[in-house]
Amino acid sequence: MTILVADGDRPREGGPDRKEVEVAVGVLVRKDGAFLLTSRPEGKVYAGYWEFPGGKVEAGETVEQALRRELIEEIGVTIGAVHPWRVERVDYPHALVRLNFCKVFEWEGQLHMHEGQACAWQQLPVDVKPVLPGTVPVLQWFAQERGHAGPTHAEA
Numbered sequence: 003m004t005i006l007v008a009d010g011d012r013p014r015e016g017g018p019d020r021k022e023v024e025v026a027v028g029v030l031v032r033k034d035g036a037f038l039l040t041s042r043p044e045g046k047v048y049a050g051y052w053e054f055p056g057g058k059v060e061a062g063e064t065v066e067q068a069l070r071r072e073l074i075e076e077i078g079v080t081i082g083a084v085h086p087w088r089v090e091r092v093d094y095p096h097a098l099v100r101l102n103f104c105k106v107f108e109w110e111g112q113l114h115m116h117e118g119q120a121c122a123w124q125q126l127p128v129d130v131k132p133v134l135p136g137t138v139p140v141l142q143w144f145a146q147e148r149g150h151a152g153p154t155h156a157e158a
Contacts, residue, residue, distance in 0.1 A: 005091045005098075008135035012095040022091070023099045026069035027056035029087065029140065030079075030106045036123040037144070039130055039137070040077065043117040047096045052122070053134040054103070065102045073109075076116055082108030088143060092136040101136055126150045 014020065030038040039052045057072035059065055066084045073079055085105040092099050115121055122130050126145055133141070133155045141154035 005093050006135060006139065007093045009095050014093065014098075015096050016098075020098050023097050024059040024065070024068075025056060025099050025101050026059055026065045026072060027054045027101050027103045028069050028073050028081065028106050029054050029103055030081075030109060032123065033107075035148070036125050038077075038113075039122050039124050039128065039133075040115065041120040041130075042134065043119045047094070048134055051132050051134040051137075052128070052130045053137045054140060056101075059102075065104065069102075069104055069106075073106075076119075077121065078114030078116060079109040079111040081106045082110075088140075090136060090139050094135070099136065103140060127153050128155045131156045 038055065040055045042048050042051050042053060044050075055073060055076050056069060057076065059068040063071070065086070069084055070081055073081055083106070085107070087103045087105045090101045090103065092101060113121055124130065126141065126148065127150075128141060138155065144150070145154050
């Protein structure tokens with residue numbers, strides 16, 4: 003599996019032997035094909051960048067358990083079936099992450115951004131920016147699935 007290097011000109015915290023962080027990511031898709039992106043809240047690394055919601059898998063959790071917990075904590079929804087989709091490794095300056103992207107087509111509850119972040123339902127090409135580097139491959143996967151030939155996102 004290849005590693006996507008984000009901001010390769012910046013030093014890596016923790017050096018070359020740092021531990022990989024397991025992350026569960028929810029790709030919520032409505033019936034009309036729109037998908038949910040949320041902005042990273044103030045005070046977090048890459049604040050203001052747009053991404054799919056999710057978070058770290060805690061010790062003893064499966065990816066699905068972590069995703070269910072994170073989406074309740076972050077955006078206030080209880081999800082139905084989790085469909086594991088793809089895995090992408092991203093080497094950010096602040097962390098080496100393994101992003102477990104899962105599609106979700108059913109959820110209950112109203113979206114509520116508990117961390118003060120923004121949210122937007124998007125189609126290709128997305129019109130929110132900047133997009134977090136680890137989100138870009140997902141937009142490309144959607145483009146492949148949907149036969150979308152143009153750009154997937156606006157540049158920062």
